[in-house]
Amino acid sequence: MGTLVSGYLDSSWAGRVIVLAIICASIFSWAIILFKARQFRRGERELEQFRQLFDHLGGNLDALYEQTVHSRGNPASKLFQACYREIHLLAPRGDSNMAVIRAEVVEGVERASERAITETEILLQRGLSVLTMTASISPLMGLLGTVWGILEVFQAMDRAAAPSIKDIAPGISAALVTTVFGLLAAMPAAAAYNLFLVRVNRMLAMLENFAGMISNILVRHQLRQAK
Template identity: 30%
Template sequence: MLAVPPPLFATTNIIQVFLRCDTVGQVITVGLGVFSLIAWTIMFGKHYELKRLRLLNHSFEGHLRDQRTLLDLPESYRSRRSIPYADLFADAMESYWRAAAIGKEKGVDSQRSRLEHTENALQRALARQTLRYESSMIFLATIVTGAPFLGLLGTVWGVMEAFSAVSVQQTASIQTLAPGVSAALLTTIAGLVVAIPSVFGYNYLLANSKRLITEIENYASALADRIELESQ
């Protein structure tokens, strides 16, 4: 008669293992649980933020493409600062007309001066939106890097405490050593449970943010070209 294998985790009670941990191990395990919640919050929040911004960018770009001229658009187009593409457009237009007004006051107005100010404004806005795309990524990268080391620290500490407890006994056996070692290994498991999903999420979000950065750089270049053509 074939033996029936035991169900998964039947011999392992995570709560009992956690309770066998010392104070340091419990603090590290709870801390890793908090980091896991933070990581999942960042990953879901950043995913939906990038997705929403990409849709808004494409909608705004399509609307601008349908306009016959950009230089004569009303100021209402410059108030949509929440959209990255609109933010670049607003900075470019404000800089263009500001340079034109100052140039006329001083009697040195020129197309070259207007375009130089416009390109500088686009570069500043582009850098600002790049930081916006990459925001919160440093926290996720820190969790990805730090979680396994925190788990390893808890394991090393727990193993050291287990051997220290065995050393004061008259006899040592696997029965006396195993509970302390298993409790110590719990922090390593917790660190890996936090780090493994986080590293996949980080790489996915990093690829998405790089794609959006490339798209906004192309948009800034196309916008500068169109303003130059219309200003002639």
């Protein structure tokens, strides 16, 4: 840490500006990391709670709706509520063509579940682009600072009569500091992005599984009412 501080203090104004920009990006990305980690942990806990409630109540749709109607943040509850409301908008029909009724019910439930899953996917992926930008841009900013610093070292060598290694070593060290800062900012952001992406895919797979189970129960329920 002392090496980084001394290298930063030896940097030119351009190097310091680049380092400060990298630090700001790193702080912002860490804020996103902490927020998303909490969001995913809460979402996974809510999915498990819904699964337990779903298993406990079984096919009692009205009771399940009453239990989940106030669970605004639970992605599985929102999925069920969307399907439940959609299927109750479909007016029961008295004709004998049950195939037509089933097709309408299935289509309505699928539309509702797809909308709910898409909304959840957008919510889960919100902020992840900041991590990808930090992971990709921070090393480039660090490289820019290093190249800029090396150019300044060469210019100083050109002005000096007989430069020695002691004269150019501090400049080279200061130039490399920006690359170090860039890598330190990029690595956690890249690791967090990939870990979060795995959790997004896992939660979406769980929601799609819930959607299939909910759709089957709702369709059977509505078909019984239509008879």
